[in-house]
Amino acid sequence: MRNYLHVDLTTGLIEEKIIDPALARDFIGGSGLTARLLYDLIDQNTDPLGPDNPLLFMTGPLVGTSMPSAGRCTISALSPLTGFWGESNTGGFIGPELRFAGYDGMLITGRSEKPCWISVINGEVKLHDANKLWGQDTYQTQETIRKILAEPKARIACIGAAGEQLVKMAAVINDHGRAAGRTGMGAVMGSKNLKAIAFRGSGKAPLNDPEAFKETVTAILESLKEDISVQAMRMAGTAGYVDMALMFGDMPTRYYQQGEWEEGSNLSGVLMAEKHLTRNTACYRCPIVCGRETQTVKYKVDAVDGPEYETIASFGSLLMIDDLESVIYAGHLCNIHGLDTISTGSTIALACELFDKGILTKEQTGGLDIKYGDVEMAHRLIELTAHREGFGDLLAEGSAALAARFDVPEMSATVRNLEIPMHDSRAFSGMAPIYALSPRGACHMQGDIYLVDTGQGPPGELGIHPGDRFDNSEDKGRTAARVQAWRSIYNALTVCQFMNPGASQLLAGLNAATGWDYSLEELMKAGKRIFTLKRMLNIKLGSTQADDRLPDFMLTSLKDGGSLGFVPELEPLLAGAYKEHGWDPDTGIPKQETLAEFGLEFTTKQ
Ligand code: SF4
Structure with missing residues (x-):
């Protein structure tokens, strides 16, 4: 760089x-x-x-x-x-x-x-x-x-x-x-x-040792050919996860209030492939080709990008909409207007929940009846939000602001004011500390332990192994923290998290490209350095340990579905994660020796 x-x-x-x-x-x-x-x-x-x-x-x-x-x-x-x-x-x-x-x-x-x-x-x-x-x-x-x-x-x-x-x-x-x-x-x-x-541009990305780099790339390409999750991603895209998510109770339904929902299978990646897929698409030099281009006859759009799993859950199960074509169109509206599908779907779902509970009324929505399962209303609310028209002006502020406006901040499915993505931490306990500590707010891309626990995530050589998805121990918290460190490397490399050839291979590629001499241990340390730096930046911006939390309703068990009866216990999970990151167990603030080890002492000097 x-x-x-x-x-x-x-x-x-x-x-x-x-x-x-x-x-x-x-x-x-x-x-x-x-x-x-x-x-x-x-x-x-x-x-x-x-x-x-x-x-x-x-x-x-x-x-x-x-x-x-x-x-x-x-x-x-x-x-x-x-x-x-x-x-x-x-x-x-x-x-x-x-x-x-x-x-x-x-x-x-x-x-x-x-x-x-x-x-x-x-x-x-x-x-x-x-x-x-x-x-x-x-x-x-x-x-x-x-x-x-x-x-x-x-x-x-x-x-x-x-x-x-x-x-x-x-x-x-x-x-x-x-x-x-x-x-x-x-x-x-x-x-x-x-x-x-x-x-x-017509320039080239520099390589320190082109021969060694080429060798590593060849080996990685070979290993990806054998990778079963790569093959699954190519066949069904991220939408292929829908059926598995429903089985595990991982796909949030009715704004996290419901576990079982049979109609969810109408949103599956296989159905999408059969009825709406026009072609697969790939990012730059990606052999996985997880991208989908779909079409919707009902809404007369020939080339829709996606939808990805996150969009399908955000505008599908979260809103109790099981019409895939409507979900595809919702994703399309977000793309053309430039909206985040997760935050938009989740904020609209919160409006449905508030309306359902009588907290939000027609007088406050400008005459709109906001109900679960109402496809036309969902589309209309996307338009209103994108243009800040009418009730959309309030939705445009996001879920945390919407819940605060009606004096029910505890009803917002957010962490650090960011809408929780479409993985329920009641289905995978390790996602609880991941969300609670994620520096950008609740995020599955800062630690995908749900994939680790289903055997699809980062490799075992980092001390990251698949485990019991209902484990509430400190050890689980430590594993979650290691996943966060490893994904911090990916987010620094800006390499796609669906490409998991093995840490040693990625390391060899990085050293050959840059001329650096990172060991695997040092690379993990760099991941922790970056994660702790973001923690210190949030502290500088006013975040405290009180933000290391999940909404109470996400710590209440569901009465049916794949996570039946289970809730994550945040205390031991966070204790393990704090230890692994080298943060004070009582305050959650990175210890002085941790900052010194990572060369981050400058963060205490302002
Ligand atoms: S780089 Fe990642 S997101 Fe892009 S097509 Fe490949 S696997 Fe999919």
Whole structure:
């Protein structure tokens, strides 16, 4: 990782910044590096939607190389949705194209007076007027910019109506419908009056030892051929998990209130493949090809990106909608308007729950009857949210704000103000400490122990082994913390978490690409360093141990379904995780010796 581009939209300054090689080695890239850079740039006085909130795009040292599934890009800033550390990463081709255009990352500061967009083409950076683009949806925006540039292969990251309207759960969309969905990075872009960034380049990602790298890549490709979960992902995409999730009680139903739901099988990946799939799609150099393109005759859309499992559960089981075509269309609406499907679906489901309980009434919704299972209403609420119209203006603030508005904060399925993704920690106890400690708020991409426990996750050589999914011991908490450290590496490499060839192989690839001499132990230490840095950044932003929690209703057992009668016990699980991370068991604050070991003493100096 050598450099990043800095564009200040207030002054028009454009400059190249060199990354300190020692910093690159310690924080690797992706969200490791953005956390380190942002640590010095934001504090409790930073307005997430003000010009002083820096927005960072960052790739990783394997991005744009021949390493399979290593084409992602992280976007980070102070989150307008949560008020804490924000990060989201996206697949497609945008990460590699950014590197080919001459930069490993990009920092955007300030605020443009008028709507603008930026092009970065082979090192040449230009600011453009976006007046005519403002109001276009994300697909139109990508097409229009390609035409303006006469670059049919330019890769474009952009916002839709939601980002323009500063909807707190707005996503950044690229490569048709790929999304950096979580924590409201689209709203940060909108607050800067920045509609889009286009990348195109003919450069190459550097390799320190091309021969050794090629050997490792060949071995990894061979191992992926044998990997049964890769084959399953190729056949059914992430939607293939629906049936398994229903069996385990992992797919949240009726806003986490119900365990069993027979109609859920109408949302299965196999049905999607039979009735709606038009083709499989892949991100840059990915042999797994988990992406789906679907069509819906009912809603007259020929090419819908997805839906992924998370979208299917968010607009399906969570809302008691079992019509797959309607769910596909809900995902499509989110893509074109640039909304995070998880946060949007979950916030609408909370509105259903509040309405069901009589806490929310027709007078407060502007005459809308908000009920579970009402497909048309779900679609309408997506539109209202994206444009901040009527009751949508309140939904646009997210679940935590909605619940707080009606004085029932305990009813919001959020951790650190981020909507919980579509894995119920009552089905996999290890997800409880993962959610409670995840630095960006509840997140399955900061630790996927549900996959470990079903034999599909990171490899055993890291001390991460499949275990009892109902284990409430400290040991389980320790394993969860190791998974968090390992996935922090992935989020720093910006490598796809569905590519799991074995830690040693990935390490060999990283060392060959960079010339670093990481051991596996050191690499795990880097993962913990990054995770602890994000913890310290959240503490700087006002987070306390009281945020290491789950909503009470998620710690109440369900009366039926695959998790029948089980609840995670947060206390021992968190105790184990704190120990593994080297944090104080009483306060949850990283110990001085931990900060010293990781070279993070600077975090105690402000
Ligand atoms: S597995 Fe899927 S999400 Fe991951 S890189 Fe491949 S196509 Fe993209």
